[in-house]
Amino acid sequence: MKTCKLLLIILCVNIVLAKAQSFNTMLIPDSLTKDANAVKRYEELKISIKDVDRAVVSHKYAITILNEAGRGYATYSNTYDKLKDLSNIDGTLYDAAGKELKNVKRKDIADYVDDDNMSLVTDDRYKVHNFYYNAYPYTVAYKDEETFDGIYFLPYWLPQKSNHYAVEQSRFVIETPLNYKLRYKQFKYAGQPVIVNDGKKITYTWEVKNLHAFDNEAYCPQWEEITTSVFVAPVNFKMQGYAGIMDTWQNLGKFHVQLMNGRDVLPENVRKDVHALTDNLSNPKEKAFALYNYLQKNTRYISVQLGIGGWQPYDANYVAAKKYGDCKALSNYMKSLLKEAGLKGYYVLVNADDDDTRGLWEDFPSPYFNHAVLCMPDGKDTLWFECTSQTATPGFMGSSVGNRKALMIGDDGGYIVNTPSYKAEQNLQIRTVTAAIDMEGNLDATLVTKYTGIQQQIPHALMYHTTKEDREKYLNDELNLPTYKVDKTSYTENRSLIPEIQEYLHITAQNYASVSGRRLFIKPNLFNKTGNKFNVDDERLFDIEYPYSFHDIDSLDIKIPDGYAPEALPKNLDLNSKFGAYKIEFKVADNDINVVRNYTRSAGRFPPSDYPEFAKFINDIYKADRSQVVLVKKEN
Structure with missing residues (x-):
């Protein structure tokens, strides 16, 4: 009898130790912590469909927060409203060794109206909790339950939240009545779900393990297309007395x-x-x-x-x-x-x-x-x-x-x-710059820019939806100069099927050009520079996607001080590729620097194998946009 009691005690101790050890951060494989700010240790999202208008969703998960950049994943948040009840919220905080530190208290769960500052009245609410712990790494585990009164939306499964977020294990389970018709669409999932019919219900199960973090790639397709995701929808549904079919x-x-x-x-x-x-x-x-x-x-x-x-x-x-x-x-x-x-x-x-x-x-x-x-x-x-x-x-x-x-x-x-799709010639930015640089390298410039189509959206917002102070702050933060001031602005609009806005700016910038002895160094492409540069040798994982086309035309005339002559001019560049076309020309004559820049981006989706060509195209533009003119003062 004593032996049985001793074995029972040992078994209980081992269960407790196993629970504590399960969140020991030392047990996370190095392959999952590489490039990650957080690691999802486990997850089960379970949808139990009771009828065409009722479902219960239980969700439980644990996330290890590795560093300060991952702390946002430690916050619990979920919504509820008239059609969805939220209950049985529980949570636990563990230290790096997996030791339990704290449990959620009901009084610590904040409850807010989901106020978007645009709703007159709403029954949307959300509950939030955070342990506010910052001794990294640490782990939070949460669970809750939702009851749907009426089904139109069903929750979807997206185990990996971002590219710097790894997943050790995640499971998606759906239970339905035998006669219930469920439809699903999955991305980046190998095979099909495990489907079990036990004579009382049908169970669908998806599961992933060891999803690694990875570096962000510019111009990626939508997130659900590049990571594992499953979306589900009913055939027959009902919501607040309205019945429908979604096949x-x-x-x-x-x-x-x-x-x-x-x-x-x-x-x-x-x-x-x-x-x-x-x-x-x-x-x-x-x-x-x-x-x-x-x-x-x-x-x-x-x-x-x-x-x-x-x-x-x-x-x-x-x-x-x-x-x-x-x-x-x-x-x-x-x-x-x-x-x-x-x-x-x-x-x-x-x-x-x-x-x-x-x-x-x-x-x-x-x-x-x-x-x-x-x-x-x-x-x-x-x-x-x-x-x-x-x-x-x-x-x-x-x-x-x-x-x-x-x-x-x-x-x-x-x-x-x-819905309407707009071509490059409808999304224009046509800018004329008249500028002067003095002997100290100070810049005085007037910009007149016509924006059309999608490219007029930001000027439209600046024109209608900001204060004068906010507009000037945006412009002073946005233009590609190290130190400058926008001291005059004005806007006019032409309302048509392809809207057009004309923007007038006056800008001054101290020490824009560098002065060294008898030489003056000027980067004449003042305001419209490509901001990205890529490593041609990087391995591209995902497609390259340009969502829309546009065409930029920049014409610059920069007056330079008397007595200077060109010593070095940039080379003109003319590029054509599947990603677009770029041309820039430089001239210096009669104390004037003239630059004409044309850049057309072509919308499209391109495979990862195109990345080296894409990177070279963008890098060539990046370099040309920052080309430098060297002027030397003539000897008396």
């Missing part, structure tokens, strides 16, 4: 037709406004632009997110009365205005993100949208309207919405459409 894009669109039915009725005063604005116009484009101008002048963007309101637009009467709405409500309102004028507009769902030019996956109907816009067919063309902006040019979509696939909601369901 095709058309059927998913039918769900949104349900949400929008009867929400396009305008009040009488707005109907009269519509007819007053459009009855005397014969051109559909003119009518649409007049109504868009009316929308911009009479509404503003404010988000309202309550329950299914995250997907269902507030009706047109609500927007007319309140003078505000979110992207869904304002796009629906614009659609209603067009309808009253006898024009057909279409509500369009899109994933709006400057870094995401893919949009939806054609082979995987799923609700990964975060924005709504409106389109209107006009003969061979389609007009597009960003309804949340009071300053945007009608018809222009920009980099966050343009050049991607989106879901247009027709009367009979959803259809995949392409």
Whole structure:
């Protein structure tokens, strides 16, 4: 009996020691700590689907924080709202040896409204916890549980958070009823999930081990395409009484037709406004632009997110009365205005993100949208309207919405459409610089720049959405000079399908040119330099992706002091490649330095095998952009 008790005690001690040892940072393989700021030790994300409108999601994980750069991964954070409950939060802190130091206390979990400073009212909330420990390395372990009341979105699995984040082990498990139809799309996962049918439920399991950290590469594709990820979606679903089918894009669109039915009725005063604005116009484009101008002048963007309101637009009467709405409500309102004028507009769902030019996956109907816009067919063309902006040019979509696939909601369901894509000749930056350099090397310059298309987005923001002080701070931080001051600025705009902004700047810079004895050293390409340089011998892991094209033209005339003659001029350069074209020419005559620079970047996706050619192309531009003119003072 004593022997049995002793064995039991030894077994319990060994279990405790094994638990403590499991988070000993010395046990992490060197291959996982290389280039890493944090290592995920283990993870299990489990989705238990109970019915078409109910699921329970449990998540547990442990992360070792290796250094100061990784401390952001130590914070626990999760959201909840009317459709998703969050409970059973627990967490533990371990030191480098795996010794337990502290447990989460309920009072230490902060609970906030998810306030984005643009929402009038929202039921989105989030809970946050941090141990605020900084004796590296250390480990945090957390777990929680979410209950979904209504299923539209299902959580996705993305075990590796960033390139300097390694993964020792991560598992994704989904349990469904026997008759439940689950769809999934996976990236960078070898093989297929393990699927087990035990007669009561079906279980899908994905698992990865030993995902290494790696150095960042410029111009990479989207993160979920270069690391392991799995996205899941139902076929049949239900949310707050609305049922839908997600097996095709058309059927998913039918769900949104349900949400929008009867929400396009305008009040009488707005109907009269519509007819007053459009009855005397014969051109559909003119009518649409007049109504868009009316929308911009009479509404503003404010988000309202309550329950299914995250997907269902507030009706047109609500927007007319309140003078505000979110992207869904304002796009629906614009659609209603067009309808009253006898024009057909279409509500369009899109994933709006400057870094995401893919949009939806054609082979995987799923609700990964975060924005709504409106389109209107006009003969061979389609007009597009960003309804949340009071300053945007009608018809222009920009980099966050343009050049991607989106879901247009027709009367009979959803259809995949392409949002506008802009060519290099539509994304221009044409700059004329008139400058002078004095005997001490001080610079005085006037810049007149025309920006069009995507390249006018930042000047547009500087023009409409910043204070004078913020604009000057941005400009003084942005231009490629070591010490300078922007003392005069002005902007004018031409509102057209391809918007255009003209910017005027006056700049002074002390000691821009270097003076050494009788020589003056000047880098004449003053303001538009390629900022990247690459090691040609590096091994490229991922594709090179340029999301959009552009064309820059710089013409510079720099007056130099009397009595100087050129001693050394840079060589002209003319490059052509699949990545674009670059040409720069230098001339010195009659106390003037003249530079003409043309650079066109070509949008595209290129394989890693193209990297040496790409790196050489960019490096040649980098060097030419910083070419130096040497002037020598003539002898008396």
